Amino acid sequence: MxxxxxxxxxxxxxxxxxxxxxxxxxxxxxxxxxxxxxxxxxxxxxxxxxxxxxxxxxxxxxxxxxxxxxxxxxxxxxxxFCIGGTCEGVSRFFKNSLMMAIPATVFSTAIGLVNGYILSKWRFRGADALFGLVTLGVFLPAQMTLLPWAFVLGKLGLSNSIAGLVLIHTVQGISFTTLFCRNYFLNVPDDLIKAARIDGAGFWRIFRRIILPLSPPIIIVTVIWQFTGIWNEFLFGAVFTSGDHQPITSAIVAFSGSGTGERHYNVEAAAVIMAALPPLFIYLVGGKYFVRGLTQGAVK
Amino acid sequence: MGSQTQSKADQPWRRWIAERTPQLILVPTIGATLIYVVGFSLWTFWLSLSTSTILPDPTFAGFHEYVALWKSKRWIVSFQNLFLFGSLYVAGALFVGTLLAILIDQRVRFEAVWRTIYLYPLAISFIVTGTVWRWIFHPQTGVELALKDLGWIGAKFDWITDRDLAIYVVVITGIWHASGFAMALILAGLRAVDGDLVKAAQIDGASMARTYRKVILPVIWPIFLAVAIVLLQFAIKTYDLVVALTQGGPGVSTTVPAIVVYDLMFQRGQIAQGAAAAVMILVALAAVLIPYTLFMIWRRRQEGNQHG
Structure with missing residues (x-):
């Protein structure tokens, strides 16, 4: 970079x-x-x-x-501020977004770390094909998954819930996090792993003692990328949630788009800035890692 | 090693598990990915071939909905918009991004500050970006009203409510959002160019502009291509930005394919046609990504041959 x-x-x-x-x-x-x-x-x-x-x-x-x-x-x-008959402002939608983005980020990052470790250091027959399949998930447009998700969420009883969005973003996120982590761990020398195995270290021991201590940079990149992406996401929230269960992006569209009655521009502007603040904060604090994630996400 | 652990390790099923720990741990991921990538895609494709309306209906109808889709005016307009928006957005973001990268490359002070300013739009959502620019472009809240307030009574700036010009509002906003991304990658490319190459051009008496045009930029063309591919993907998937900015209007003048998909599936109860439109988005993405991937593989092989 x-x-x-x-x-x-x-x-x-x-x-x-x-x-x-x-x-x-x-x-x-x-x-x-x-x-x-x-x-x-x-x-x-x-x-x-x-x-x-x-x-x-x-x-x-x-x-x-x-x-x-x-x-x-x-x-x-x-x-x-009154939105859809309830006068509680956007705080509840803000909390919804946090309740959605934080667990989905943690789950997808944790799974991605282990996946990346396996696909780079415990290669087996078919590992590359599997990695290719996972990578395809990065490019799959959300529109192709809307109807199946609607069916799956309905069957699981997760329609119109934050938990449903967490599930969607975790499954979808695994593709990104596995891609990031696998490419990062390829740079860890194989000799390091080989030496540890000769010393009798097993799968998890190597992960804990060798891989995790080397991982902070990629964890930060992945967490920033996932959190910003999930916080900013709109389509799934708009399709699968309504009313009290919406994340902040779809709530903003819901109240600024419905042009009935007097517009409260100042309040709407404040809500829009609130929706922008968490990712902006992360960008300003972790700028270097944000850019690194961008480059990896784009070029690899 | 104790005799107990020895005997434990000798149990065949334990050894079997120990040897296959990595594969076993991957099983949930493999399952989820297979369902998500392969299963969901085939499912949607299958729906697109059915007679589903509000609810899924397994009756096979062939490519009937695809034909109907390509006959609908809305879909044609959305694809025309995609071509217009996509090409201007990619070209504009690349142009502005290159300009910014070259400016920052001039050993300027406070480089980190400039970069932070140009890149921040990428951190905020399309929804926020679109809402902000809608207020600025709208005649009742934005530039036009401000000009009138300054005393220019006849001021007129109503692109966003003009059928022919609203799409350019989407283009401008898109470029604002993405040019920092282009800048970041192009700047990284400029920094990686071999210094000797540049020095040689300078010694030959080439001016700065000429050095960039003839020596530096041609070297980093793979980066331009990569950025263009990523942005094209964004363009094909564009949804939130248009929803927040114009909601596809006025009329259908800024409709894009992703908006048509949403409307067909969830507003009009035409699931099969919506699925057909979603498949067309996938086809458009594949039309961009597959040639690019093949080209990159070919190029890597060429390089491999050259270096022996």
């Missing part, structure tokens, strides 16, 4: 006269700033509107400097 590979030893802008150099340097920074504004402004605008009174937003729209500022709309959005 970019952060580990040293910069090649040349400075493209060091050519030309000093005056040209200053000119091109400033052009570079000007462009960087213009793009930064383009990327930051939309979210900043929505954030400012979480603080503005409704009349002000209705009159001037979202793109205006706030005159009156209040934090009360955050409280309303969290705890007392």
């Amino acid at each position: 970019a952060d580990v590979i040293a910069h090649h030893e040349f400075d493209p802008l060091s050519t030309g006269s000093p005056r040209r150099r200053i000119l091109s340097k400033s052009a570079v920074y000007a462009l960087l700033i213009v793009f930064a504004v383009c990327y930051l402004l939309p979210l900043l605008i929505i954030f400012l509107n979480t603080l503005r009174p409704l009349q002000e937003i209705v009159r001037t729209g979202f793109i205006a400097w706030p005159h009156e500022v209040s934090a009360q709309y955050w409280g309303e959005a969290w705890g007392s």
Whole structure:
């Protein structure tokens, strides 16, 4: 990744006269700033509107400097805003998303670690074919699985429940986590495993003593990738849950899409920012690992 | 070693289990994956060949629903939108991503800050992204109202409610969301280019722009291809972004295949046709991924031959 590979030893802008150099340097920074504004402004605008009174937003729209500022709309959005006849705000949907994303992330990561360990270090006949099959799961579009899932969830009594979504995201997630972990463990030298086996270490002992201590980087990458992906997912939540059981993404669409009555833009904006905060927080804290996951997810 | 453990280990079934621990542990995964990848796909394919409407119905109808699907105007529009959106989205994200990567490659200060800013949209969901941009693009809440408020009474910016232009709103929002991803991968590629190659070009007196165009970018084309393939996949699966942004409207002007699938399956009670549409999405993905995979295998083999 970019952060580990040293910069090649040349400075493209060091050519030309000093005056040209200053000119091109400033052009570079000007462009960087213009793009930064383009990327930051939309979210900043929505954030400012979480603080503005409704009349002000209705009159001037979202793109205006706030005159009156209040934090009360955050409280309303969290705890007392009425959605579908219940006035409890988005806090319950936020909790639903946590109840969905955390277990599904833990399960799929744990299973992926063991799978990856087996498929890279305990190779058997057919292991590659199996790995190919698991990888296919990464590319399978969700639309192909909607009707079967509806049937399976119904049979298991998990229709319209967070537990059903946990099941879906765990099964679907295993493909990603197995792929990530297997590719990572391929870099663990086989000699290490061989030596441990000669010393009499068994399957689980090698996993605990050799593989797990080497795993923190891939665990962090996988957890970040899974949690963000599951938190942000919309289709399964929209198809398989309704009312009180929705995750936050489908709840936001449900209340901002239904255009009946007066719109509460400030409260809606606060709810949207709340939906964005957990993945944003993870991105800012684990940025390096987030990028590493992206690269692996994309190229491998 | 104690005699008891010795005798335990000698029991054939224990040894059998001990030898096959890895395979046995994989059984649940194999089962789940077989059901999920193979079973669910075949199930949906089978439904697409049936006469199912609101409930599954096993009566075989052949490819009847596929024919009906390709005759429906909505589906044709959704596929046209997919081609238009897909090509502009991939090209736009690659262009902006390359530009950003080159800018950051100029030994700028605070590199990590710039990268963090450009990449953050990828962390937030399509739902949040779409909702935010809907407010900005909508004439009643966004840019148009702001311009009017500034005194330009005749201001007009209503792409999102215009049948012919709404799809470009989806394109712009998609590029905003994905260009940081392209930047991150392309930047990693730029950093991996052999420094001597670049120095040689500089010594030959090539300008910066020329060095990038003729020397650096051609070397990292596999990265462009990889990014394009990933983004094409995103484009084919696009659903949330359009739902949050335009809900496929106005009319059907921004409908995409995934929206048609959802509508047929869960709004209109046409399960079989919805399944047929889902299979078509799978076919579209395969049409992108299979040639790419074959090409990569071929290329790896070529390289293997070259290096002996």
